[in-house]
Amino acid sequence: MSEKKRVAVMFSGGTDSTFAAVSEIPKYDEIQLITFIRDGLRKLENPDGIVERLCKAFPGKEILYKQISNEDIYQKLTPHKEKLEAHRLVLSQKIGPLWEDPHGKNLGREKYDSDKVTLFMTNECLQCKIAMHIAAIKYCKENNITDLCDGGNVEQLDDGSQLEEVKAIAHNIFARFGINYFSPALHVPQEKRGDVLFKLGITDHINHKQLEKAHQIPSTQVQCTVPSSVLWTICIFPWMVYDGQSCNEYVDMCCNYYEHEMEKGLKAMNIEP
Numbered sequence: 001m002s003e004k005k006r007v008a009v010m011f012s013g014g015t016d017s018t019f020a021a022v023s024e025i026p027k028y029d030e031i032q033l034i035t036f037i038r039d040g041l042r043k044l045e046n047p048d049g050i051v052e053r054l055c056k057a058f059p060g061k062e063i064l065y066k067q068i069s070n071e072d073i074y075q076k077l078t079p080h081k082e083k084l085e086a087h088r089l090v091l092s093q094k095i096g097p098l099w100e101d102p103h104g105k106n107l108g109r110e111k112y113d114s115d116k117v118t119l120f121m122t123n124e125c126l127q128c129k130i131a132m133h134i135a136a137i138k139y140c141k142e143n144n145i146t147d148l149c150d151g152g153n154v155e156q157l158d159d160g161s162q163l164e165e166v167k168a169i170a171h172n173i174f175a176r177f178g179i180n181y182f183s184p185a186l187h188v189p190q191e192k193r194g195d196v197l198f199k200l201g202i203t204d205h206i207n208h209k210q211l212e213k214a215h216q217i218p219s220t221q222v223q224c225t226v227p228s229s230v231l232w233t234i235c236i237f238p239w240m241v242y243d244g245q246s247c248n249e250y251v252d253m254c255c256n257y258y259e260h261e262m263e264k265g266l267k268a269m270n271i272e273p
């Protein structure tokens with residue numbers, strides 16, 4: 001008897017990771033939907049309804065859903081001291097938007113670069129995703145899973161892990177551990193993703209994501225209300241990325257930080273290929 005083909009999906013219950021799951025379910029016998037959770041995440045029951053609909057849409061498939069804490073990894077890796085200091089400087093208005101001193105034009109490049117690094121250290125979304133990726137490598141190794149995907153797409157620039165350049169680094173790191181890491185939704189337009197899920201009866205609205213963001217329908221995904229994440233997404237990220245040059249600099253910073261912290265984190269957690 002041949003061994004079952006298995007895939008793990010980093011799953012939040014949102015439309016992006018749900019689309020990733022839908023894309024891969026036909027190709028595998030067993031699909032493991034994994035939600036990595038930590039302190040500050042709420043509405044952990046939200047994905048249950050989507051999981052139920054996925055099972056109904058694919059009755060012949062073995063679809064499993066698990067929630068796994070990665071709080072220990074996150075706490076060990078996150079630069080708490082640097083992050084708190086940056087938040088203090090921002091909230092006390094001792095550091096301001098980088099566009100007020102575009103590329104050091106007024107106060108010099110040295111101060112601009114220093115402020116840029118200080119602000120970047122509050123990159124909650126990237127730091128959280130690094131902890132998730134390390135937890136995912138650990139989980140896949142322990143459960144002999146060689147295929148792993150997520151709902152990453154090119155629409156969320158503030159989450160540095162969604163950048164194609166960072167994805168390429170991640171792919172290579174996962175590959176060292178015998179894991180094929182990929183993102184089925186990466187280049188699929190949001191409209192197409194919404195259409196696929198709606199026609200399968202997994203969502204009730206073709207534009208579910210937009211309605212959910214506008215709070216016009218209940219959310220189906222785990223909710224992040226971590227204050228530092230809100231501060232990063234709403235305030236600090238727009239302070240850093242304001243034109244083409246600053247965007248390119250941000251991409252480089254994300255790539256360097258992701259690679260360095262992944263290697264450091266894997267070593268700290270004693271995870272080896």
